[in-house]
Amino acid sequence: MITTDICIIGAGPVGLFAVFEAGLLKMRCHLIDALPQVGGQLSEIYPQKPIYDIPGYPEVKAQELVDNLMEQIKPFNPTFSLGERVDHITKQEDGSYVLTTNDKTKVHAQVIVIAGGLGCFEPRKPVLENLEKFEGKGITYMVKNPEMFRDKKVVLAGGGDSALDWTIFLADVAERVTLVHRNETFRGAPDSASKVFDLANNGKIDLILSANLKSLGGNGKLDSIILENKSKEEIVLNTDYLIPLFGLSPKLGPIADWGLTIDKNAIEVDTRDYSTGVERIYAIGDINTYEGKLKLILCGFHEAAIMMHSAFKYVYPDQKLSFKYTTVNGVNSF
Amino acid sequence: MVTFHVEHEDGTRHPIEAPDDMGLSLMEVLKASDYPVLATCGGMALCATCHVEVLDGKDGLGDASDLELDQIDNLPNPTPTSRLACQVRISQELEGAVFKLRGESN
Numbered sequence: 001m002i003t004t005d006i007c008i009i010g011a012g013p014v015g016l017f018a019v020f021e022a023g024l025l026k027m028r029c030h031l032i033d034a035l036p037q038v039g040g041q042l043s044e045i046y047p048q049k050p051i052y053d054i055p056g057y058p059e060v061k062a063q064e065l066v067d068n069l070m071e072q073i074k075p076f077n078p079t080f081s082l083g084e085r086v087d088h089i090t091k092q093e094d095g096s097y098v099l100t101t102n103d104k105t106k107v108h109a110q111v112i113v114i115a116g117g118l119g120c121f122e123p124r125k126p127v128l129e130n131l132e133k134f135e136g137k138g139i140t141y142m143v144k145n146p147e148m149f150r151d152k153k154v155v156l157a158g159g160g161d162s163a164l165d166w167t168i169f170l171a172d173v174a175e176r177v178t179l180v181h182r183n184e185t186f187r188g189a190p191d192s193a194s195k196v197f198d199l200a201n202n203g204k205i206d207l208i209l210s211a212n213l214k215s216l217g218g219n220g221k222l223d224s225i226i227l228e229n230k231s232k233e234e235i236v237l238n239t240d241y242l243i244p245l246f247g248l249s250p251k252l253g254p255i256a257d258w259g260l261t262i263d264k265n266a267i268e269v270d271t272r273d274y275s276t277g278v279e280r281i282y283a284i285g286d287i288n289t290y291e292g293k294l295k296l297i298l299c300g301f302h303e304a305a306i307m308m309h310s311a312f313k314y315v316y317p318d319q320k321l322s323f324k325y326t327t328v329n330g331v332n333s334f
Numbered sequence: 335m336v337t338f339h340v341e342h343e344d345g346t347r348h349p350i351e352a353p354d355d356m357g358l359s360l361m362e363v364l365k366a367s368d369y370p371v372l373a374t375c376g377g378m379a380l381c382a383t384c385h386v387e388v389l390d391g392k393d394g395l396g397d398a399s400d401l402e403l404d405q406i407d408n409l410p411n412p413t414p415t416s417r418l419a420c421q422v423r424i425s426q427e428l429e430g431a432v433f434k435l436r437g438e439s440n
Contacts, residue, residue, distance in 0.1 A: 045378075118374055118375055118381070124409070125410070126410035126411070127411055157410075158408065159407055159408075160408050182412070246409060246410045247405070249381050249438070250375060250381050265372050286376070295376045
């Protein structure tokens with residue numbers, strides 16, 4: 001079990017700066033992020049894009065800002081669990097929390113700060129009747145263990161890179177692979193697309209173009225899929241598995257089940273201290289919402305400072321908080 | 335100012351008037367008009383929750399970028415005239431256009 005004062009969910013710019021604000025108040029932080037590296041969207045999506053609205057920087061590249069934030073929080077020795085997602089939180093008798101990740105890492109913290117940005121990127125689901133009924137019973141949204149498809153009939157749906165790549169890979173594993181795509185052409189890597197066309201021409205896979213998923217069949221377990229083609233004709237496919245690959249879409253994930261007030265995928269907070277409706281849980285940065293909210297990094301920085309001063313009372317219940325400037329006191333590492 | 339319409343589920347069309355000189359996106363105007371657009375990613379063509387179908391006036395919208403087309407192509411329910419509202423700029427060209435919301439709303 002990792003023990004810390006503050007556990008920050010999300011290691012994007014706002015989560016990282018929150019470590020600095022906590023550090024000035026002598027509170028230690030542990031950060032957890034679903035991505036394998038720190039920086040959130042900045043490192044993952046647009047590391048080389050310039051940002052123009054960070055005070056004091058006329059222009060700064062996203063990755064450079066992340067690197068600088070890491071340098072800035074170094075004196076406070078934050079610890080990290082990267083590539084992990086917090087699945088559960090359990091309130092302790094003394095009010096503190098234990099957080100458990102999908103990798104079973106446990107963190108004991110006095111305060112939880114959700115700085116989760118857009119949330120977790122989760123597979124986008126097609127709109128099909130009974131879809132949920134067959135999830136885990138023939139429908140899976142990612143290929144974790146290709147061996148489970150060995151000698152099985154598998155239908156993949158989608159036209160992006162992952163649909164193409166997995167079609168090519170599973171062609172050698174499954175008994176039969178069928179790729180269903182609603183267009184005539186693929187926008188994925190041309191190399192992969194031409195490989196898929198070759199496999200289809202050689203009879204190694206079935207390629208069904210200009211068709212959409214229409215309905216699912218099976219008694220308890222998926223056994224058939226009905227497609228509809230351009231001329232509105234139905235095609236019935238018998239299958240063991242369906243893998244819909246329609247890209248990823250940001251979702252709150254397990255956070256949505258923690259009893260917080262959620263509005264349009266964002267957590268409602270009290271703007272006096274960015275606390276949620278649940279004691280000792282705060283939300284800062286793009287993941288929170290309030291009247292007048294602006295999804296800006298600089299607003300998240302401000303929220304982090306206010307929020308940490310409010311959290312002080314849970315970490316040091318017997319101490320009086322005195323506000324200090326870094327110009328007067330410097331940055332005292334620990 | 336420019337006026338375009340949003341078609342509701344029941345087929346009725348409702349006008350929206352928006353300034354065409356503020357560099358606004360269609361997503362921003364839809365949100366400001368209280369339509370249930372999540373716009374989770376804030377306008378970066380990443381989440382596709384502002385997916386709209388252009389029922390009329392698609393020629394005035396300009397071409398979609400590769401990033402936008404990739405997102406649309408990945409959607410399970412695209413239409414031949416699908417766009418992401420966050421990538422559509424409000425301009426005079428939108429006069430008379432008609433949109434239908436198709437994004438996830440929860």
